[in-house]
Amino acid sequence: MALMQDSLTLFKREMMIFRTSLTSNIIRSIIFPLVMIVFLGGIGNTVNHIPIAVVNYANSPQASHFISDLELNNVLNVQSVTTQAQAMQMLHNSNVSLVVIMLPQFPSNAQGPSILIYYNNNNFENIQTGLSFIQQTASQFGSGVQQQTQVPKPGNISENPVSGTQASYKDFLFAGILIMVTVFGSIFNGGISLIKDKDVGTLKYFLMSPISKISIILGKILSGITQSSLYVAIAIVIGFLDGVKIVMGPLGILWIFAFTIPISVLFSCVAIILALRIPRIEIFTIIMNAITLPLWFLSGAFFPATSLPSIFKPFNVYNPLTYAVDGIRSITMLGYITPHAIMVDLGVLAIGIVVMFIFAVKLFKTTID
Amino acid sequence: MQPFVDVKNLRKLFGNFTAVDGISFSIGKGEIFGILGPNGAGKTTTISTILGIEKQTDGKIIVDGLDNLKHPKEVKQIIGFMAQETIVDNELTGRQNLALGADLYHIPKSEIPSKVSFALAESQLEKFADVKASNYSGGMKRRLYLVKSMLHEPKLLILDEPTTGLDIQNRVQMWKDIRKLKADGVTIILTTQYLEEADALCDNIAIIDHGKIIAMGTPSQLKKMIASGNVLEIITKTENVEQVRKMLKSKVGLNSTAVNDKIEAMVEKSPLDTFQKILEALKSSKVPVLSVSLRLPTLDDVFIKLTGASLRDAEQKADTTQSNKAVR
Numbered sequence: 160m161a162l163m164q165d166s167l168t169l170f171k172r173e174m175m176i177f178r179t180s181l182t183s184n185i186i187r188s189i190i191f192p193l194v195m196i197v198f199l200g201g202i203g204n205t206v207n208h209i210p211i212a213v214v215n216y217a218n219s220p221q222a223s224h225f226i227s228d229l230e231l232n233n234v235l236n237v238q239s240v241t242t243q244a245q246a247m248q249m250l251h252n253s254n255v256s257l258v259v260i261m262l263p264q265f266p267s268n269a270q271g272p273s274i275l276i277y278y279n280n281n282n283f284e285n286i287q288t289g290l291s292f293i294q295q296t297a298s299q300f301g302s303g304v305q306q307q308t309q310v311p312k313p314g315n316i317s318e319n320p321v322s323g324t325q326a327s328y329k330d331f332l333f334a335g336i337l338i339m340v341t342v343f344g345s346i347f348n349g350g351i352s353l354i355k356d357k358d359v360g361t362l363k364y365f366l367m368s369p370i371s372k373i374s375i376i377l378g379k380i381l382s383g384i385t386q387s388s389l390y391v392a393i394a395i396v397i398g399f400l401d402g403v404k405i406v407m408g409p410l411g412i413l414w415i416f417a418f419t420i421p422i423s424v425l426f427s428c429v430a431i432i433l434a435l436r437i438p439r440i441e442i443f444t445i446i447m448n449a450i451t452l453p454l455w456f457l458s459g460a461f462f463p464a465t466s467l468p469s470i471f472k473p474f475n476v477y478n479p480l481t482y483a484v485d486g487i488r489s490i491t492m493l494g495y496i497t498p499h500a501i502m503v504d505l506g507v508l509a510i511g512i513v514v515m516f517i518f519a520v521k522l523f524k525t526t527i528d
Numbered sequence: 529m530q531p532f533v534d535v536k537n538l539r540k541l542f543g544n545f546t547a548v549d550g551i552s553f554s555i556g557k558g559e560i561f562g563i564l565g566p567n568g569a570g571k572t573t574t575i576s577t578i579l580g581i582e583k584q585t586d587g588k589i590i591v592d593g594l595d596n597l598k599h600p601k602e603v604k605q606i607i608g609f610m611a612q613e614t615i616v617d618n619e620l621t622g623r624q625n626l627a628l629g630a631d632l633y634h635i636p637k638s639e640i641p642s643k644v645s646f647a648l649a650e651s652q653l654e655k656f657a658d659v660k661a662s663n664y665s666g667g668m669k670r671r672l673y674l675v676k677s678m679l680h681e682p683k684l685l686i687l688d689e690p691t692t693g694l695d696i697q698n699r700v701q702m703w704k705d706i707r708k709l710k711a712d713g714v715t716i717i718l719t720t721q722y723l724e725e726a727d728a729l730c731d732n733i734a735i736i737d738h739g740k741i742i743a744m745g746t747p748s749q750l751k752k753m754i755a756s757g758n759v760l761e762i763i764t765k766t767e768n769v770e771q772v773r774k775m776l777k778s779k780v781g782l783n784s785t786a787v788n789d790k791i792e793a794m795v796e797k798s799p800l801d802t803f804q805k806i807l808e809a810l811k812s813s814k815v816p817v818l819s820v821s822l823r824l825p826t827l828d829d830v831f832i833k834l835t836g837a838s839l840r841d842a843e844q845k846a847d848t849t850q851s852n853k854a855v856r
Contacts, residue, residue, distance in 0.1 A: 161634075168631040176619045179660070360615040367579045368632040369604040 165370040169378025173352065177386060185393065188340065192394035195336045197401050200329030208236040209289040211257040212246040215239065217265035225261070225296070234292045250277060253465045257289050333403045334487035335460025338480055340394045341419040342426050342455070344387030346447050349379045350430030354440050372523055376431060383427035384420055391419045406494030414496065418486040421508040425479055428515035435522055458484050482507045530593065532557040532715045533684060538587035540573050547573040549739035560716045562730035564723070566835050570739040571719045575686055580604050591684055605633065608682030612689045614669045618662035622653050622672050625661060626679060633680035647675035667698045674705065685709060686717045691725060703729065723827035737835045751825045757796040759825055760806070763789055763818040772815055779809045795822065
């Protein structure tokens with residue numbers, strides 16, 4: 160088909176130009192994930208005052224003792240709560256990172272655990288530090304105070320991740336980095352190259368040649384997908400080297416691309432739309448940053464979107480990046496993605512793509528004709 | 529015979545601004561047609577509509593019997609274009625640039641290598657075929673661009689100020705190339721700001737101003753429009769200028785003007801006889817004369833007379849400043 164063939168011709172051209180400055184493109188694509196994952200991702204390692212909620216169903220002196228021991232060394236910031244429902248609500252709202260439930264049988268329970276711990280790894284607190292401190296306290300408590308009672312051995316503590324496995328902030332941040340690498344890659348490719356084409360006159364040359372205008376857009380999108388996918392692959396490798404986990408395993412990498420590619424298409428279209436209207440690269444860069452950085456910030460890439468002030472919540476809901484970050488986070492942190500999540504996350508992206516593509520084609524015709 | 533290019537009542541509006549206002553012209557096959565006009569007259573818009581980059585608001589454009597609105601791709605396939613600026617991908621080599629052009633014009637894959645090497649030979653760029661175009665000189669890039677525009681063997685070639693900014697050698701080469709194309713049967717539309725270029729190359733010329741054709745014809749027809757006569761030009765020593773002017777007045781009855789050492793006068797009737805008389809008078813008066821010539825008015829004279837001498841760039845700038853102020 161002529162359209163496909165012309166698109167591939169233009170794609171080939173973009174890639175030839177890309178190849179001529181391959182080294183600088185790759186170096187640029189390494190710097191961003193490297194700084195973000197290695198530097199920012201390391202912050203969670205020295206966290207103090209991890210907020211936890213304790214529900215004391217035991218109401219024994221040992222129980223009070225245990226709670227005050229948990230408050231030692233400033234590792235945890237303990238809040239006492241009356242009911243488990245209340246504590247779980249706090250966990251869901253990201254007010255606390257861990258919930259400790261002390262069962263009535265505390266400190267000993269022959270049939271099973273006497274302490275239940277819930278946590279939510281979509282919070283980026285270093286859960287591991289909190290967990291081990293609680294375990295340590297529980298075992299010390301048992302051995303030191305009440306010799307004859309059954310010591311709540313580590314095996315007696317039931318850990319129930321509400322979501323996620325044992326993850327760090329690095330793992331949390333990873334999804335956001337991948338999305339931003341994709342967005343930057345697509346914008347640089349689609350928008351800046353189009354402004355250059357306008358400037359040099361190459362676009363004029365394409366327009367007067369007997370090809371469809373849509374193939375010019377498709378060529379840019381195809382090259383946007385290829386380039387940003389390369390950048391995502393580099394970011395994944397950097398993540399691996401720095402110890403980021405993808406819980407789903409190798410298949411998860413494919414799933415990551417299932418989210419980065421739609422984002423790449425979407426932002427290539429946005430970049431094309433803006434580049435058609437904006438004559439200079441400097442202005443384009445400023446405007447693009449003014450759009451993408453808030454979107455990124457409000458997408459929950461850095462911190463759980465639940466902790467956003469309510470005034471910003473709509474910007475989180477009507478934000479394509481939210482859905483991509485959410486999708487990738489299910490893959491890397493939960494290890495599975497539900498059909499419902501696929502439908503919502505990819506569905507929103509698909510709608511965004513259709514709208515933006517139609518808009519780009521329309522604008523391309525009216526602006527250039 | 530049916531004209532090769534037939535433009536009828538072409539109009540193009542940008543919002544409320546009329547860039548082209550009912551232009552009609554036709555060009556025969558193998559003809560060089562010049563479009564002249566001050567900046568902002570509507571030359572580029574006219575060309576862009578023929579190229580299919582802009583869509584006309586009204587009017588018809590027929591190229592080789594094809595309507596540009598009904599058969600846009602077919603029309604584009606037979607048109608080649610060389611813009612004012614040199615459009616080549618600087619990041620790509622000469623060979624890659626040409627191969628890309630060949631792909632865009634749907635030249636069959638099997639023919640591309642031979643066409644590309646022929647084009648490289650034609651532009652004398654074989655040695656630099658695999659060097660990035662960013663390392664080419666201005667003239668080399670221009671040659672690459674010309675062969676790139678001709679790669680699909682267009683029947684109609686549109687040249688927008690092809691020699692602007694070129695040195696003399698490259699300009700002369702370009703004129704040769706254009707004449708060669710004409711000899712090969714290519715129809716050419718040319719815009720230029722060098723009137724001697726239009727005079728030397730074009731079979732027919734249209735002068736456009738404010739989106740309308742204000743004069744059209746062969747170069748000599750246009751020149752005859754402003755004056756039925758010839759221009760006499762005498763160059764002498766500055767101290768003899770007055771003496772010569774007096775002599776022209778008394779011997780042949782000509783009123784003359786002088787700038788430094790150059791004297792000009794309009795010869796209205798029987799130019800050859802008058803010329804002879806002047807020569808004899810000059811000979812007998814023994815005034816030192818460096819040159820005497822009789823020539824037709826140039827296109828410069830026609831152009832200034834028809835479009836006025838004011839600078840359009842300056843006018844336009846003033847307009848934009850005004851409208852910018854209005855926006856603020």
